[in-house]
Amino acid sequence: MKEQILSFLRSNARMSVSDIAVRLNAAEVDVASAIAEMEKSGLIRGYTAILSDEAPGAEKRVKALIEVKVTPNRDGGFDRVARRIAKFPEVTDLCLLSGSYDLQLTVEGDSLQQVANFVAAKLATIDGVISTSTGFQLKKYKESGIIMQGDEEYERLKVCF
Amino acid sequence: MSGSKSVSERLIAPHIANLPPSGIRKFFDLVNSMDDVISLGVGEPDFTTPWTIRESGIYSLEHGHTSYTSNLGTPALRRAICDYVEKNYNCSYDPARECIVTIGVSEAVDLALRMLITPGDEVIYTEPCYVSYPAEITMAHGVPVPVTTRAENAFAVEPEDIERAITPKTRAILLNFPCNPTGAVMPPEKLRAVAELAVKHDLAVLTDEIYSELNYDGDHVSIAALPGMKERTIFLHGFSKAFAMTGWRVGYACAPAPMIAAMMKIHQYAIMCAPTVAQEAALEALRNGGNAVNEMRESYRLRRDFFVKGLNEIGLDCLLPHGAFYAFPSVAKSGLSSVEFAERLLKAEKVAVVPGEAFGPGGAGFVRCCYATGADELHESLARMKRFMKSLQ
Numbered sequence: 001m002k003e004q005i006l007s008f009l010r011s012n013a014r015m016s017v018s019d020i021a022v023r024l025n026a027a028e029v030d031v032a033s034a035i036a037e038m039e040k041s042g043l044i045r046g047y048t049a050i051l052s053d054e055a056p057g058a059e060k061r062v063k064a065l066i067e068v069k070v071t072p073n074r075d076g077g078f079d080r081v082a083r084r085i086a087k088f089p090e091v092t093d094l095c096l097l098s099g100s101y102d103l104q105l106t107v108e109g110d111s112l113q114q115v116a117n118f119v120a121a122k123l124a125t126i127d128g129v130i131s132t133s134t135g136f137q138l139k140k141y142k143e144s145g146i147i148m149q150g151d152e153e154y155e156r157l158k159v160c161f
Numbered sequence: 162m163s164g165s166k167s168v169s170e171r172l173i174a175p176h177i178a179n180l181p182p183s184g185i186r187k188f189f190d191l192v193n194s195m196d197d198v199i200s201l202g203v204g205e206p207d208f209t210t211p212w213t214i215r216e217s218g219i220y221s222l223e224h225g226h227t228s229y230t231s232n233l234g235t236p237a238l239r240r241a242i243c244d245y246v247e248k249n250y251n252c253s254y255d256p257a258r259e260c261i262v263t264i265g266v267s268e269a270v271d272l273a274l275r276m277l278i279t280p281g282d283e284v285i286y287t288e289p290c291y292v293s294y295p296a297e298i299t300m301a302h303g304v305p306v307p308v309t310t311r312a313e314n315a316f317a318v319e320p321e322d323i324e325r326a327i328t329p330k331t332r333a334i335l336l337n338f339p340c341n342p343t344g345a346v347m348p349p350e351k352l353r354a355v356a357e358l359a360v361k362h363d364l365a366v367l368t369d370e371i372y373s374e375l376n377y378d379g380d381h382v383s384i385a386a387l388p389g390m391k392e393r394t395i396f397l398h399g400f401s402k403a404f405a406m407t408g409w410r411v412g413y414a415c416a417p418a419p420m421i422a423a424m425m426k427i428h429q430y431a432i433m434c435a436p437t438v439a440q441e442a443a444l445e446a447l448r449n450g451g452n453a454v455n456e457m458r459e460s461y462r463l464r465r466d467f468f469v470k471g472l473n474e475i476g477l478d479c480l481l482p483h484g485a486f487y488a489f490p491s492v493a494k495s496g497l498s499s500v501e502f503a504e505r506l507l508k509a510e511k512v513a514v515v516p517g518e519a520f521g522p523g524g525a526g527f528v529r530c531c532y533a534t535g536a537d538e539l540h541e542s543l544a545r546m547k548r549f550m551k552s553l554q
Contacts, residue, residue: 022467023536151209159189159202159513161292161341161520 001026002034006044009035011145013047050146053139061108063137064115068103068123069130078102081128090118101133112136180296185519188503192513199542201530202513204341206486208405208533210442211453217445218409221438230437232429233421234262234413238440241447242413246398250370250383252391258418261425262435262443266371266399266412270335271297272424273367273395273414278303282332287318289489289520289527291341291369303332309523312491315480316345320354327358333365334358336384339372342520342529343489344482349382356387366394371412372485374403374454377462379483385415392417395424402485403454404446409439461486461532464539468532471543475550486533489517491526495553499528509552510545 004024008015017035021028038044051058073080078096082103086094093106109115115134124132140148170178192198209215233239239256247253254260263269270293278284280302286294288307295305308326310316323334334355338347347355359366366384373381385394399412414424434440465482472479472490479490492502499516506512517524532539 019536019540022471022540023463025466025470156205157203158198158200159192159515160204161515 001030002038002043005031005034006038009044009047050143052148060110062110062112062115064107064109064119065135065137066105066107066119066123067101067133068105069132070102071128071130072102073128081126084126085123088118088122090115176299176302180299185500185503185516188500188507188516191504192507195507195511198507198511198513199534199538199545200513201532201534201539201542202515203531203533205407206402206405206457206533207535208457210404210406210409211446211450213449213453214404214406214442214446218438218442221441226437226441228437230434230440232425232434233260234435235437235440235444238262238444238447239413241444243415245447246396246415250373250381250396251386252383252396252415254396254415255418259421260413260415261421261428262440263399263412263414263428264432264435265401265410266369266397267293268428268432269395269397269399269412269414269424270294270367270369271301272427273397273416273420274298274301274303274333274335275427276395276420276423277301277333277365277367279332281330283328283330284333284335285323285326285331286335287337287340288522289316289340289342289517289524291337292519294335294337295521298335304330306331307521307523309521310340310343310345311523312480312527315483316340316343316489317347317351318355320351320358323355324358327362327364331362331364333367335367335369337369337371339376339381339482339484341372341485342487342515342517342524342527344485344487346376346379346381346483347384352382352384353387356384356390359393360389364393366390367397368394369397371397371399371402373398375458375461375486376484377458377465378481381484395420400443400446403457404443404450405453405457406439406443406446409436409442411435411439411443464532464534464536468530468539468543471539472530472546475543475547477546477550486531488530488532489524489527490530492528493526495550497553499524499526503528506546506549510549512542512545512549 005020008020017028017032021031070078070081072078085091090107090109091105092108095104097104107115119132119134239260243254243256243260274297278301283304283306284298285306285308287310298305306326308318308322310318368384370383384390385396395414395416397414400406469479469481469488472488476494477490479488482488492499495502499518503514503516514528514530517527
């Protein structure tokens with residue numbers, strides 16, 4: 001049941017407990033307690049809204065995707081550097097990748113200057129960071145499975161055999 | 162002057178002029194004239210064709226694949242179809258001689274009937290059923306012989322009922338399980354008994370398996386795979402329902418080579434070939450559409466479970482349909498006929514369901530509700546139907 005609950009929540013985190021219960025043919029209390037348990041144990045880390053570029057305030061935010069090469073630390077591998085970078089509130093996403101660079105992070109700021117400052121003053125100076133490559137996001141087409149520009153309305157038949 | 166016909170009317174062949182128009186055209190017109198209707202009246206998936214399939218169609222056009230294909234369909238698609246049928250239906254066909262690609266399964270049904278029927282031959286089919294069957298039999302100059310399926314048998318057809326309908330003029334039995342409109346499937350033992358009847362009376366069997374991937378509670382068994390059946394069975398299928406490709410119009414028939422050769426003649430003279438773009442998209446469906454089919458099936462199953470439970474809770478008694486994406490509840494407790502029920506529900510609550518009579522007299526007292534509809538709309542429709550049922554008390 002947990003897997004199915006998660007698949008509903010992943011497509012719509014605001015789906016109500018009663019809706020999920022009906023769809024799974026399960027009792028509401030069981031669904032509610034399964035969700036509470038997953039929130040408590042950390043299987044569910046949080047819920048967020050997916051916004052379009054036109055959302056109020058979005059035009060004032062600048063997003064950058066930064067590729068970072070790192071010297072792994074003898075004891076902690078990439079973890080020590082990664083955890084340190086993750087603590088900056090400017091960093092919204094961070095992961096370790098295979099390939100030609102090591103860490104990929106998304107940084108958000110109020111201006112291009114602010115992001116540039118973060119990269120130059122904070123990120124690049126961290127022990128173990130060898131190089132950074134920053135790309136600023138120009139337009140968003142898809143996020144978390146949601147396509148930003150929907151298809152045009154297409155009228156289907158209302159009744160047919 | 163009443164009774165007199167215009168020249169143009171007189172020129173229409175009687176067997177076409179006498180085809181009954183769909184009995185509920187008026188009801189459909191009413192639905193189409195209203196706004197904000199929640200429609201449970203469709204006969205197709207609410208999904209758009211999976212992107213990988215659509216993208217293949219675009220690629221095909223982009224690269225200028227706009228000419229005819231072989232009459233039978235592209236060799237690659239026929240090979241993929243025969244592999245798919247062998248793997249999923251346990252029945253092997255030669256792609257070169259035993260498979261033909263058609264314009265939807267509807268064309269395949271038409272070809273098979275025209276191939277089989279000599280004027281006056283009887284074709285047995287189950288009712289309630291998809292609206293086209295009796296008309297297609299008639300258009301092929303056959304005599305449609307309905308056998309009613311009943312709620313007490315979960316709308317499976319009783320082999321004894323079929324046997325009673327067999328006469329010296331019977332040529333074929335037409336089956337459609339999982340069934341539109343009832344969602345019924347055939348228990349394997351009953352299917353075997355029907356197969357034995359076909360052998361005993363030397364009949365052909367047409368099996369329209371358009372909903373066969375949408376079987377939620379068991380493994381689908383095709384009558385074509387039963388002993389002794391391949392030689393007398395025309396296996397009919399298509400991409401519309403499982404792959405959400407209704408508008409592409411691609412179907413197919415698999416049958417012994419002499420039958421396909423005969424069907425091919427009709428197809429060749431009347432149709433030429435199925436659209437090239439659609440055939441290439443269908444090939445992609447077979448190559449890479451399997452996951453999407455599984456996801457859609459699971460989505461229908463979840464919706465079926467809560468929708469059917471909801472119907473039963475508000476007094477619309479409904480068997481759990483094992484296949485397709487239709488619930489077929491009884492409206493007995495409303496005290497209304499199914500046509501009255503559908504019309505009054507539409508006017509009072511703006512929910513459209515299809516009266517069972519549309520699918521033959523055996524459908525009286527039932528309505529068809531398609532649950533391949535958004536979950537939110539299904540919830541809302543249940544709330545509205547509940548209010549409607551209360552208003553009748």
